[in-house]
Amino acid sequence: xxxxxxxxxxxxxxxxxxxxxxxxxxxxxxxxxxxxxxxxxxxxxxxxxxxxxxxxxxxxxxxxxxxxxxxxxxxxxxxxxxxxxxxxxxxxxxxxxxxxxxxxxxxxxxxxxxxxxxxxxxxxxxxxxxxxxxxxxxxxxxxxxxxxxxxxxxxxxxxxxxxxxxxxxxxxxxxxxxxxxxxxxxxxxxxxxxxxxxxxxxxxxx
Numbered sequence: 001x002x003x004x005x006x007x008x009x010x011x012x013x014x015x016x017x018x019x020x021x022x023x024x025x026x027x028x029x030x031x032x033x034x035x036x037x038x039x040x041x042x043x044x045x046x047x048x049x050x051x052x053x054x055x056x057x058x059x060x061x062x063x064x065x066x067x068x069x070x071x072x073x074x075x076x077x078x079x080x081x082x083x084x085x086x087x088x089x090x091x092x093x094x095x096x097x098x099x100x101x102x103x104x105x106x107x108x109x110x111x112x113x114x115x116x117x118x119x120x121x122x123x124x125x126x127x128x129x130x131x132x133x134x135x136x137x138x139x140x141x142x143x144x145x146x147x148x149x150x151x152x153x154x155x156x157x158x159x160x161x162x163x164x165x166x167x168x169x170x171x172x173x174x175x176x177x178x179x180x181x182x183x184x185x186x187x188x189x190x191x192x193x194x195x196x197x198x199x200x201x202x203x204x205x206x
Contacts, residue, residue, distance in 0.1 A: 032174050036183045039166035043189055046159035047099060053152045054089070054112060060148060061086050061119070064141045068122065071132035078118075078125050085111075085118040098190075105190035119145070156192050163191040 089111040098104045167188045169175035179186050
């Protein structure tokens, strides 16, 4: 009986301590103690979606090249450019630290941009071949490719925004304090940049 009472009294004494721990946790959570890992995971999830969409595009290209080749075998130069650009884009090995490695991230972005340019030139060539433009297989592939390009744009936008939130957290208070105290290994993440030629003002000639 005495032991039971003692345990009961001990439990009562523990309540304020438990309440204090819970209150402290709530206060710290409200102060953003979990923001850095939370934002980091969101950015990494957005990056995974970017990779998924780029891979989807790469998977469509072989069939697209074969279809165009069947109607425009003479366009070997453009077809070769696409094949080689795809090879560079898919064979670029991404290190584990790609998101915090400026050189590796730039190589990845450059390879994807080169593939985008090669695809644009290929689709421009198609305009010369009415039979190809009316081929059902080509039309299906073209539609899938256009849809994938749209998804790539959306995935990149979401990743850029997630990185902005995460990087801002690392640089501003109280995020800077939490980084110094609890997450010293956290580094700013790399993000996509706009190609210089796309920022130039178009030149109009009369």
